[in-house]
Amino acid sequence: MFTDSHCHLTFPELAGDMAGLRAAMAAAQVTRALCISTTMEEFPSVQALAARYDNFWATAGVHPDSEDVHEPSVDELVAATRLPRVVAVGETGLDYYQMEERKGGRSIADLAWQRERFRTHIRAARQAGVPLVIHTRAASEDTLGILKEEGEEGGPGSAGGVFHCFTETREVARAALDLGFYVSLSGIVTFKNARELHEVAALVPDDRLLIETDAPYLAPVPYRGKVNTPAYVPHVAARLAELRGTTVERIGEITSANFTRLFPRVSS
Numbered sequence: 001m002f003t004d005s006h007c008h009l010t011f012p013e014l015a016g017d018m019a020g021l022r023a024a025m026a027a028a029q030v031t032r033a034l035c036i037s038t039t040m041e042e043f044p045s046v047q048a049l050a051a052r053y054d055n056f057w058a059t060a061g062v063h064p065d066s067e068d069v070h071e072p073s074v075d076e077l078v079a080a081t082r083l084p085r086v087v088a089v090g091e092t093g094l095d096y097y098q099m100e101e102r103k104g105g106r107s108i109a110d111l112a113w114q115r116e117r118f119r120t121h122i123r124a125a126r127q128a129g130v131p132l133v134i135h136t137r138a139a140s141e142d143t144l145g146i147l148k149e150e151g152e153e154g155g156p157g158s159a160g161g162v163f164h165c166f167t168e169t170r171e172v173a174r175a176a177l178d179l180g181f182y183v184s185l186s187g188i189v190t191f192k193n194a195r196e197l198h199e200v201a202a203l204v205p206d207d208r209l210l211i212e213t214d215a216p217y218l219a220p221v222p223y224r225g226k227v228n229t230p231a232y233v234p235h236v237a238a239r240l241a242e243l244r245g246t247t248v249e250r251i252g253e254i255t256s257a258n259f260t261r262l263f264p265r266v267s268s
Contacts (some may be wrong), residue, residue, distance in 0.1 A: 001029040001252040004210035004230035013216035024231035038063035050085040061090040077124035087265040090133025092121035097138040122150040132161030154180025185209035187220030198222035
């Protein structure tokens with residue numbers, strides 16, 4: 001019934017009890033999950049996990065915050081997408097959040113390597129014919145600008161993809177939708193103070209909406225502050241149902257259909 005479109009099941013908080021995690025998913029009617037790569041060093045474990053279980057799939061990519069890791073070429077990423085059960089490139093994108101605290105006082109100009117990495121991932125996705133899983137935080141102008149410069153405007157040859165764990169403004173959501181991208185909402189939408197995100201949740205069209213946990217992070221209410229798991233994605237769906245004036249079953253239905261449409265390899 002429900003699909004978790006973005007989670008990190010190889011992270012140590014979750015990897016040690018896969019049997020328990022999968023049993024909890026089944027009990028919560030969470031039937032599928034997309035396991036996300038954040039480094040190429042991690043990718044073999046992510047792909048192996050997806051290959052082991054028939055309701056898991058994988059991505060290949062390097063998170064914008066990952067430093068001092070192997071920097072893949074377009075050819076390496078394309079080759080990774082040819083492995084079994086790999087359905088997307090990412091997560092990739094830009095992260096300028098709290099530059100002073102998190103990035104040692106560096107300026108946006110100093111993060112040219114992030115932008116070049118993002119371009120590499122976009123080019124690989126287009127060449128491989130798979131969608132992008134995009135992370136953008138405090139960097140929406142550059143994220144959208146680079147996508148446009150690389151030809152990602154929804155036309156022929158575009159990779160398309162999803163803006164995952166969306167936390168930006170309504171204007172950014174509209175711009176992402178205008179480029180042909182999907183918008184995925186996480187447990188943050190259940191937080192009372194996420195008022196602008198509540199408005200975003202109401203404006204995304206039915207056929208462009210996804211849900212996710214980003215597990216093991218960002219657990220939804222009533223589990224906020226605890227380790228997150230794909231079994232909690234129905235709580236995201238329930239809050240979206242309230243915000244959109246529909247049923248949780250309907251949210252499960254449309255987001256699962258959208259997942260299959262965006263990632264057609266999951267049904268092949």
